[in-house]
Amino acid sequence: MSATTTTIEFAAEPAVSLRNEPVQARSTARLTALLDAAASIVDEVGIERLTTAMVAERAGASIGTVYRYFPDRIVLLQALGSRNFERVMAGITEAINDPAHTEWRAALSTAFGTVIDTYRTEPGFRGLRVGDQLDLRPLPNGRTHKSLVAERIVEALSTRFGVENSAASRFTLEAGLEMSDALVARAFLTNPQGDEEFIKVSTSAVRGFIAENIGW
16 A cells, blocks of 8 residues: 555553642753663663662762652652653654655564664663553553554554554554564563574564465
């Protein structure tokens, strides 16, 4: 199917309710510094060992400043996961909107590639991703993080390329995302640049699974 010039935008969710929403530039900068500090700590010691005291020290802030925004370390990690979600979805959006892609397979392949790039370039992403491992229960609306991403991608591909937006298509893409996530997370477990063998297996397996199960 031929591409159109439709531009797709994704909402940045799932959102986390902070104790105090930043309304001034200074507050926004302080919140960014706290999340940046948390991301660097996650890279160094993982999510299990991160503490609010460590974040405060790394950001050059008081512990009271941390608690001003985050009641505990889990909410802090959820906020970082939400920011990761926003940034990875921005990369997927750009890939699908890229006019160089004239059919959905190329756009989807590039979109998956942006996720791998995020592992390499986004501090804290290797250890936290979009925060989905913090709480394995469904989101309040009954969806999971992967189903939300799959839904948005299928909607985008449907709008731009006219592919079928069906429950079966969304499920297939969600299943593909689950497989890819497991393999890519393993690829980056000990290698910040990713183990190329695992990445190749992920790319091949997911591409084949989607091609076999989606009749677009």
